[in-house]
Amino acid sequence: MVPPILLNLRLRHSVILLLAIAAAAIFFFFLAYLKQQIALAATNVLSVIDDRSTAYWNTGMAMAPDGLPVISYQSYTNYDLKVAKCTIADCSSGTTITPVDTVGTVGEFSALAVPADNLPVIAYQDTTNTDLKFVKCGDPTCSS
Numbered sequence: 796m797v798p799p800i801l802l803n804l805r806l807r808h809s810v811i812l813l814l815a816i817a818a819a820a821i822f823f824f825f826l827a828y829l830k831q832q833i834a835l836a837a838t839n840v841l842s843v844i845d846d847r848s849t850a851y852w853n854t855g856m857a858m859a860p861d862g863l864p865v866i867s868y869q870s871y872t873n874y875d876l877k878v879a880k881c882t883i884a885d886c887s888s889g890t891t892i893t894p895v896d897t898v899g900t901v902g903e904f905s906a907l908a909v910p911a912d913n914l915p916v917i918a919y920q921d922t923t924n925t926d927l928k929f930v931k932c933g934d935p936t937c938s939s
Contacts (some may be wrong), residue, residue, distance in 0.1 A: 842885055842886040844879045844886055845892055851871060852868070853902060853903045853905050853919075854866060854905065856907060857907050859880075859909040860913050861913060861935075863883070864881045865878065865881070865915050865935075866879040866881075866907070867879075867907040867919070868902065868905065869903055873897070874900040875902060876894070876897075876901045876905060876917070876919055877892055877893065877895060878893050879891070879893075880935055880936040893936055893937045895917065895930055895932070896921075898923075899921060900922040900923045901920070901921045901922070901923070902920075903919060905917055905919040906918045914932050914933065914934065915931075915937055916929070916932070917930050917932075
């Protein structure tokens with residue numbers, strides 16, 4: 796038979812051990828939750844690409860081989876096809892905006908791809924002439 800004092804001591808040690816395990820589990824759960832919240836807060840960056848006080852629609856987007864976004868869109872104000880080439884991953888500054896086609900109502904339903912040569916290609920509708928158009932840009936920003 797175990798003396799009562801030893802039994803009481805073992806019971807106290809077991810309770811302390813269980814409390815320590817529970818505290819550690821709660822601590823690690825809190826750290827995992829905090830890490831997740833920090834990651835979520837750090838990944839969402841909202842950037843204004845073109846702030847010409849007009850609405851834009853019919854967008855296409857692709858990641859260029861350099862890892863930076865390229866966006867094609869139709870300007871609502873003058874119905875031109877434009878391309879925005881970001882210079883940093885979140886497009887928050889230094890974005891180059893180039894009008895690609897400005898004759899008539901163009902740029903609807905733009906579809907954009909950027910092949911390995913880093914020169915964007917865009918298929919889009921010319922609503923004025925009811926034509927399907929295609930352009931292969933001469934440089935990564937479509938300025939030539």
